[in-house]
Amino acid sequence: MAILNVDRLSKHFGGLLVVNDLSFELNEGEILSIIGPNGAGKTTVLNLLTGINPPDSGDIHFQGQSIVGLQPHQITKLGMARTFQTLRLFLNMSIIENVMSAAYPHTKKGLFDIIFRTSGWRKEEAQIRALAQESLSFFGERLVGYRFDQPAYSLSYANRRRLEIARAMATKPKLLLLDEPAAGMNPKETLEITELIGQLRDKGYTILFIEHDMNVVSGISDRVIALDYGQKIAEGSYQEVVENERVIEAYLGRKQSVWTKA
């Protein structure tokens, strides 16, 4: 069953058509990757999906409900979470608070409970903390224990990427949107990220991710969409897409396959 339906989505900035008549759908439990050269409009697709930018035309259905025109936080509350290509952590907050803050959409204790610290509030707070610890322990020993109370700016680059994913997980999403999760990582870390994405699917998340690094894409994608100038130029299994002539042309401008090794 399709968790996400994107129907004839278009977006332009000024005179530039960034996303052009894009349609695709995403099934539950699937890993879909979107590839494309720089400026192909990949990040914009994510921005449209999460409500940061409104589309000019077209429709997006998430779990059968149209989410066009909703605020980003409302969309997140429905079960869609994302990470950013340029990391956007809450740098001066502690690591665990970064994750705990993302529990906002599915917690609901109001001002009264907060001020009087009712038992309901304490229970909820304990749940949030447990959830945050669980999300963080997903990455092994790296982000747990004494690190909980360290400020996020103290983390290394790779750990920041992991923290972003943990933060997104804390919103209890059904669909995770990852924007170039392996950007800036060394080969070893990239490999690890690839495995992680696989594990995420095993935990029941549906995943849509954008990636440059073909090693990541090839390893785990169920399906791949290639974008160029905001248009879908190919869709299918990894193999099908990378062998598609238009894709090769878009990437290299000549007919030569370089990704056949996988």
Add this chain to the structure above:
Amino acid sequence: MSVEKNTQPTNPESESSGDPRTGASPRAGDSPRIGVDEWVAQADERKQARSGFWGTIANRWETIPVFWRIGFVAFILILAPIVTNTTPVLSLLDISNNDFMVRVGATFLAFSILAIGLNVVVGYAGLLDLGYVAFFGLASYGYAYLSSDFIGAGVHVPYFISIPVVVAFTALVGYLLGSLAIRLYGDYLAIVTLGFGLLFFQLAQTLTRVRFFWLERPVDLTRGPNGINNLDAIPLITSRIEESIAYGYIYLFGSTFTPTIKYYFLFLIMLGLVVLVVHHMNQSRLGRGWRAMREDDLAAEVMGIPVRHLKLMAFATGAGIAALAGATFAAWQGNVVPIRYNVLALINLYAMVVLGGLGSLPGVIIGAFIYTLLPEILRNVVYATTLFYVGGLIGLVAWLEPSKRLVMVLGGTFLAGLLLKFLVNLLWPGFDTGVAPTEGFFLNQWAQSWLIIPANFTTAGNLAIGAGIAALLATVSIKNWWRYVFLGLTIYLFGFAWETRLAVEPSVTRILVVGASLVVLMITRPQGLLGKLRVEIL
């Protein structure tokens, strides 16, 4: 104090919690480095910053459980006005009653509450709200309308109705203003709210003859600069137990208190409640949401935090707290006057919050404490003189550290001064005959027996101020040994300026000293006394 913390390199103490210290390196700069595991790297340094006399106290202090710490401070604040009213303390301070100190204390508490409200908006939510005093004022005027003779024959709504009404109304106005201003980011938000604050002050000054179309005669809404007088007092604290039972007043054991002390305790109770409420708000999903959006409001929004809603919550909370303080303050003073809500008041509040450290509740309270107390201490010429000379000495020690250089500079300046005085008296007898009008305090006398004071010293003193500032700037900017010459010159010139001009006009000097110390503090410790240095770049 801040100066000391930054300039005391001593042996690192070992950290007790057993954290793995991977890259313990000496501090490279004031801003945390990105990419390195800063927290771990800074462990030693954080400990280092806490040595010396004050550092030891701070470390000891932190070993006490939070509950007892708060209890200790509360205990002191509760006992303070009672202790100062005893004969030994009064005679020690050479005063006949403690009303003055209690009034300053109550002002401090009221401003703490206001500063905490501002801290919610600026420190937690990161919204630069420069219209904050307008809420303070709005609530005061609201209270004045509801609980005084102002409207018609006098609407005397009891305080337990009028204050909640006023607080709710002001919070609503905060919410509405917020929803207007929220479209703007950063400095633009600041400017629009500043415009709102100035507008409020102007209207409070001038809305004395407003023509409503359904009324024949113009209406006086604010009584202009004179303000509205004779507001109802809040009869909240009583020393009679039957009143306490009958009206629900707070009963305080049998002593008879002056109104000022009653309001002191009222403000203290309110401060306690506000601190509790704000602390709880901050330590919850709400506070995390605020901090998240202060860090990065787009990321916060995408993480499912309703940023717009939280911003408005912050505005409304800040306005509500300001309103609580505003209505009570007006009831205490018995009047509302526009001048209380001018830009100066705003600047004072901001100075308190920034001085203590944005986002830190104890910091904000300490900021309010210092900022209310320091100007009051400086009103007294003797205290101001002591602060000037001793503070200057401490500053020198902190800057140069106890060293040969310091001794040489001080000794050299002292000898040069004596030599100069000797020469002048030798060559122009009758020149050094001025007697600066000070109260015969021994520090002044020492200084004047060392400085050359001409008979007509006013102009010379004015010039010395200018020359002293120039010498100070030269001292700071020159790097070679000449700086010590300029330093000596600076000391001499400022000593002269103090004796001839600054001590003569304590009211102006007060502002100069407060201003100069704030600028210096900002430069040496931009994050405030208890604030944390934040990383602002990605």
Add this chain to the structure above:
Amino acid sequence: MNKISKSLLVLLLLFTLGAGVASAAAPVFQDGGQEYIVQADDWLSKLADKNYGDVLAWPIIWEATNAKAAEDDSFAVIENPNLIEVGQKLWIPDTGAAEAMMGDRESKAGINIKIGFMGPLTGGAAFLGQEQLNFAKTAVQLFNERTGFNVQVTEGDTEINPDTGKIVAERFIADDSVYAVVGPAGSQVCEATQPVFEAAGMVQITPSCTRISLTDPGTATFFRPVPHDGLQGPTDANYMMNVLGVTSAYLVDDQSSYSTGLTDEVEAALTAAGATVERASVTQQDTDFSSLVTTIVASNPGVVFFPGQISSQLGTLAAQLQEQSYGGTYFLADGGFDISWVDTAGEAAEGTYLSFFAPDPHFVLQARDLTTRYEAQYGDYGAFGGPSALSTNVVLGAIERCFNADNLTRACVVEETAATNLADSVLGIPVSFGAGNQINGGEFFIFQVQDGNFVLVQ
């Protein structure tokens, strides 16, 4: 650093203990002495040296001569001890009497007496507060020299904020050596501090709060040696209507408590008499009135009334009225009694009217000591200092009388201040207090600027 911090604390404690109070001694007055006629090249300290072997004993001759002069007209009255003239008859007490007087002066000098001064000493109204403060200081200086007391002036900046005013008031009250307070400025500050001083039973005497309600009903401790708005408003309005014969007026206030209060009174009086009145208010920070002048010129009123306090604003408005060729009269109040705005306005000031309750202190003979001393120390001055010196003199007189009655307490100073009855004062007007401790009488004079000077016209 520990030591320094600790020693700072010790120091702070030490000097708070330092203030000792010497016991009060009864005044000594003895008759023994001789007459002396001033010769060429005499001056008081020389005479003191000759007679007592002490140059510093000169005030004894001064004091004794003035005391004699009060009983006997043939003795000279020495106003300025630096200036004695050949042929003046002096009284030189004999050594015994002189020693007693010296001892008396020394014991007086040992008593710690303070007068509190409160007013706006910083910010936009500082020119007003500083002038008042310096006049109070000068008056105290002259008093100390004359009597041998060592009265000090301690200052408190109110920032024209009632809240700050109360803090300052309580600081003065807490200090036992403060016997009276001069100030503050700004009726709203006066109103706020009135009950504080009343509760403490300390004299508060204001040179510049003129709102009527302050002395109506007033309190036992609040004194006002200056006439209030209720006198000035009708006087001004009367003059405009009856002497100048105008039927329309444009009233401008500067949003200060004083200015709005007075403008209200004038407006009421003018409206009652049937004149058409327009009203506007500017702020004390304004430097440009050209748009205001444009509206004024358009409605072309017979008189523009601006009771501003800031002399530069008065000058700017005058010049801009001329710039846009306004043909009517320009009318000011107390604030205009400061020659500096005339310098600003130049020829535009000619013909301007203003009202004040006393003659120009620049020309009052009784104030000559005061004004020459002030000018030497602080330079030029305006209209605000005179009333301040007057207030200071009133409380100093009360303090002196209480001291002489061996009853130097705040309560006595309140009584003696209320009993003040001066036939003459530094402002050239008699001073005594009536109902509500408001000065008796009190009349406003109208002046006109003619050839750059203030000329009395009514």
Add this chain to the structure above:
Amino acid sequence: MDQLPQTIINGLTLGSVYALIALGYSMVYGILKLLNFAHGDVYMIGAYIGYAVLVVLVPSTGPLLPIPIIILVMFLFAMVGCSILGVAIERFAYRPLRNAPRIAPLISALWVSFVLQNLIQLTISPRPLSYGSGTLIPVNSGINLGGDLRIHTARVLVIGTTIVMMIALTYFIRSTKWGRAMRAVAMDIDAAAMMGVDVNRVIVVTFIVGSALAGVAGVLVGIVFFSIQHTMGFLAGLKGFTASVVGGIGSIPGAVAGGLLIGMAEAFASVYISVTFKDAVAFLVLVIVLLIRPGGLLGRLLVQKV
């Protein structure tokens, strides 16, 4: 009489002064993103420097030099003095705070402003000082525009000086090496530094230029409105600041447009509503303009990159 032409003249004069102050605000903000609240007091000091020159060159016996030359000398001294002051403020109060939280330099700036004000009160006088209405330019001189309408020579001087300053500044920004460097730094301070622009020197030049303009404004206000006071800087600073924001902070033509708009708004509000509410109207204009165009009249809002 028709009040419109006179109101326009009033508005232009006031607006020109605001524009000159706004330019300094705008330039500093454009480069440092710093609200330089001490700028109004630099303007005040400019007025005092002009006064000092005036006292020396026009003793009671009469002017020592031809009037236009005296005015030029006043400009020159005020510009130089204010530039030095501006650079000193930057060097000692702002530069140490360049990497501090945004609000720290704001507080520093506000207190520098108070310290300057009170220093002047202490060392010069708390009393307002007078440039004298007839000393430099007689009140009744001016250009007759027909009917009762006359424009005072001093006002012509103010408007003319502002136009000249505008043109000179535009040339400076557009066509000189320093101007280009300033634009580069305003665009991206780090990138400019990496491209070899000496950022500190550019900032110093910005302060020199901005403060010099404020100094000119101070002298002009003394000449056209006759008197100066140590507290004159604060409100004027706020107005100049308002003007620069209304025009679009960081934009040079915006600052001028904003200044003129605020000046005009005040003049028209005074005449057609009431002089009582002119400040209120000025701030209202600010609020309305920002709510309609959040970047100001000629400003651009930075696009947030995701």
